[in-house]
Amino acid sequence: MDSLHFQCFGTGSSGNSYYVGHAGGGILVDAGLSMRHIRRSLKAIGVSMASIQAVFVTHDHTDHIKSVGALSTSFGIPVYATPKVHAGIESNYRVTQKIGAGKRFIQAGDSLELGGLHITAFPVSHDASECVGYSIAYAGKRLTIATDLGYVNHEAAQLLGQADYIVIEANYDEEMLRRGPYPLRLQERIRSNSGHLSNRQAACFLAENYNKRLKSIFLCHLSRENNTPAQAYSTVKEELEARQIIVGRDVEVIPLERLSPSKFYIFAS
DSSP states (O other), rough: OOOOOEEEEETTTTTTTEEETTEEEEEEEEEOOHHHHHHHHHHHHOOOOOGEEEOOSSSSSSHHHTTTHHHHHHHHEEEEEHHHHHHHHHHHOOOOOOOGEEEEEOOOTTTETTTTEEEEEEEEEEEOOEEEEEEEETEEEEEEESOOOOOHHHHHHHHTTTTHHHEEOOOHHHHHHHHSSHHHHHHHHHHSSSOOOOOHHHHHHHHHHTTTTTEEEEEEEOOOTTTTTTHHHHHHHHHHHTOOOBTTTTTTTOOOOOSSOOOEEEOOO
């Protein structure tokens, strides 16, 4: 049987996009990087634009939607988002090329089958027009993506808890944010329940909800100013190992790079 494939093309305030698929093609989750960067990244892993079934959008902040219109109109790729997110994309002046006929609607709680992938949208808390995560199942494996969330709500926790592979936000180190360059008002927004998840919050959730099905944890949307890959990794590792969950033996922890594509992962069935 074919396997589930995954690659992150970049994650953070400079742009976010993920490929999830299999040997026959797949989908993008978010398209907040340039179309050129996305096309080049896909080509490097042997994936043609013709095999991209759709783009699924988490929310309407520019770092997640920059190229959705260009991809849709240039290649006829459908773009799935909630009605509120589609309205936010339409009104976002930084998205210069709009989606047009490629617009498709999905609501939090909906599931659909596309190109062999079973995709479920779930609500997350973030200060956009609306925000969802996506859980994608194929060939007996499940990957759940929860980025840009102020806290882990019940719906997100359920689907993260069912996953073999998790992409979860670890945006900031609490002490780095407190001592860093951001004004107090912005710090408060980031720390709020509609802001971003800290290293410690992600680590505590992962440690408290670990089960033996979980193989890999990918840490996404790390702040350039208020975090480092090493800090995010060590915080999660420390919390897991305090509960006797040994990183490298029981589970992998991989901080994703902000600007560079990750390794191309093929999750064997």
